[in-house]
Amino acid sequence: MPRRKQQRPEIQHIPELISHIGAFLDPPSLSTCIRVSRLWHNTLLPLLYNSLDDNTCSWPEIFTHLLPSKRWNPGDWTEDFIRAVLHKHGGLIRHLTVRWALFNNAVSAASEFEDGSCTKLQSLKIFGTNRSAKFLEQTCFNTWWNQDKSTWDQVEPLLSPLFAGPFRPIIHSTKFWSQQDWITFQRFWMLVYNNRSTLQRLRLDTSIGRMKDLTEEFYDILASCPRLTYLENYYQPLDLEHLLDRMPQLHHFVDHFALLNRGALSKPMPQLQTLHLNGKLSTHSLFLLLKHLPNLDQLYIGWNFVDFSERPGPIMGDTKSRLTGLHFLLDSSKTADEYIATSILPWLPNLRELTLSHLGPCTASAIPVHCQSFESFKQLVTSSSIHPSYHMGTIDNTISILLESCPNLKSIDAIQHILQANYFISYLPTWPCVKTLEHLRCQIRGISRLADADQEFTYRQALINVMIDQPLTPNQKKARDIYDFGHVVQQPLLFARLAQLTNLKVLDLGMEYRKINAAYGRSKPYYKVGAKRYVEYGGPLPDTLELTLASGLDKLKTLKKLEVFGFEGCNHRIGHEELEWMVEAWPRLKEMRGLQPVRLHCLERDISTERLNRYIRKLKPDIKHRRYPPPTVK
Known part of the structure; x- marks a missing residue:
């Protein structure tokens, strides 16, 4: 130019x-x-600035350079640099996640200027972090509220008249540290206040500093946010009824404290759609919530059902709840099975989703009777492995009741529940949910399989004897009968039944199968291979499906929509030929669970699985290999 x-x-x-x-x-x-x-x-x-998390990208490195021990060589990263970035681009931030006190203070200070910086937040999330003592000054909210506390009579400095009086902090250590946290505390609430016209989601964390008393001024700040519809409370116990009185716009509330501060509700609150209570809840409180939250759609609660004498009739009257999702977050006892079936489900005619630690036969039978639109059962996994030594607390074939009786069923996520192979032989009708089921995660057990290498050798000898017209020994007859029953009778029926689920997107038949705590006992079950010593964690479950083309895997070619296939823990015998078939038959396949690397103390390398992993990566590199993610309820 x-x-x-x-x-x-x-x-x-x-x-x-x-x-x-x-x-x-x-x-x-x-x-x-x-x-x-x-x-x-x-x-x-x-x-670029729409969503900002100060614990990602280069932000942690920047803040680390601002620690007292690093200030002698900060480079280009100074507090002025952070202020300049926020003044220039803070007006673009809509979703902010904060873990560093320094950044909390900087964003809050920027929100006080008239240039619109950091005053258009739609979501604000505060998380606490645990770090070593030398990081406390600049990197975390130094509020150990579980220690002895007393009121700080002379709160200073005051950054705003808003904090003169009602916002009384709790002193927990030296005056210097308390003043630092008092500044952070004020900065956070000033940031909330300065974004009150746009804020829609807010997460409160105890790390910002607890108050001695939750005065009306605390609720005033929350009520001053007309668009705040989602509140997550890790802060301190709140009065639910008073909170809903002050916040008619609140649709979703998550509370992570043990109990509601003043029990359940005493009057109707129509605005709430989702309520998530991590704490334990009595049956009486549960029925009060169902009665006074007429528009509640999803309810997540802990479990404290020890008194099963409470009946819903006197509380609920003739009113049925509109609830569509009920999720129990703690392990439920078998005693509760009948109570859920007779005293809870009849009041939930619109229920579509249920989460329990295990599905009992009474509950399973009551669902199709009282909840005719039921779509999804999710098991709250109570163990990290399906090894036989771990107690599952489930009854075989219970989930078959849902498969047989719920025509709208879309998902069963219940890996600790078992469907026995004999069930597929005895139940011949087609499941009514074959066209709707998209997610099936459970164990299929009871397959007749040869037990070990010796029995496999005996079976091969039997085949040779048959070919040369020689009589079979008793052991050979036994091995042949075991093999034929599994491959000729059981597995064809199983694959044929699964092949009917043409809308299936997730088929997962297992999870971690090892005795993962074997290396931590007093007497570790070691074995040697040459000079190396390994821990005996246990092998794949022996009575599971053989996922080979010879056993009928090709019948699953009808699952054209399959995206996730899991077989961890199955004695699958998959080889290169099966992997080639999967890639061709399931074009949408994007995740496999069963060939991923496993790291345990003194675990012997699984060379066969490593080879299969490398081969499938060559065939289809974009397939992800991982374990089923940790169970969560959202």
Whole structure:
């Protein structure tokens, strides 16, 4: 391009651009450059700063350089640098996640300027972190509220008259530390207050510093956020009824404390749609919530059902709940099975989702009777392995009641529940949910399989004797009968039944199968291979499906929508031929569970699985290999 001879007056207000490239471009080229720069700025910067988490990207490194021990060589990263970034781009931030006190204070300070910086937040989440003592000054909210506390009579400094009186902090250590946390505390609430017109989601954490008393001024700040519909409380116990009185706009409330501060509700609160209570709840409180929250859609609660004498009739009257999802977050006892079936489910005609630690036969039988639109059962997994030494607390074939009786069933996520192979032989009708079921995660057990290498050798000898017309020994007859029953009778029926589930997206038949605590006992079950010593964790479960083409795997070619296939813990005998078939038959397959690397103390390498993993990666590199993620209820 020709050298620029004269600068236009209208672009003199862009000194950075002029100083860097103005001397190398003529006016038309410079004008084009400015327009392109503005387009990039207006398009990409809002995307870049829309969501900001101060514990990702380079932010932790920046804050680490600002610690007292690093201040002698901060480089380009200074507090002025952070302020400059926030003043320039803070107005673009919509979703903010904070873990560093320094950043909390900087964002709050930026929100006080009249340039609109950091005043358009739609969601604000605060998390506490545990770090070593030398990090406390700048990196975390130093509030150990479980220690002895006393009121700090002379709170200073005050950053706003808002905190003069009602917001009384709790002192927990030296005055210096308390003042530091008092500043962080004020900064956080000022940030909430300055974003009150736009804030829609808020997560409170105890690390910002607890107050001695939750006065009306605390609820005033929350009530001043007209668009705040989602509140997550890790802060301190709140009065649920008073909170809902002050926040008619609140639709979703998550509370992580043991008990509601003043029990359940005493009057109708129509606004709440989702209630998540991690604490234990009595049956009496449960029925009061169902009665006074008429528009409640999802309820997540702990479990404290020790008194099963409470009946819903006197509380509920003739009113049935509109609840569509009920999720118990703690392990439930078998005694509760009948109570759920007779005293809870009849009041939930619209129930579609249920989460329990195990599904009992009474509950399973009551679901199709009282909840005719039922779609999903999720098991709250209570063990980290399906090894036989871990107590599952489930009854075989219970989930078959749902498969047989719920025509709208979409998902069964219950890996500790077992369908026995004999069930598939005895139950011949087609499941009514074959066209709706999308997610099936359970164990299929009881397959007749040869027990070990010796029995397999005996079976091969039997085949040879049959070919040469020689009589079979008793052991050979036994091995042949075991093999034939599994491969000729059981597995064809099993694969044929699974092949009917043409809308299936997830088929997962196992999970971690080892005795994972074997290495931590007093007498560790070691064995040696050459000079190396390994822990005996146990092998795959012997009575599971053989997932080979010879056993009928190709019948599952009808599962064209399958995206996730899991077989960890199955004695699957998958080889290269089966992997090639899967890639071709299931074009949407994007995740496999069973060939991923496993790391346990003194665990012998599984060379066969490693080879299969490498081969499938060559066939289809985009397939992810991982274990089923840790169980969560959302």
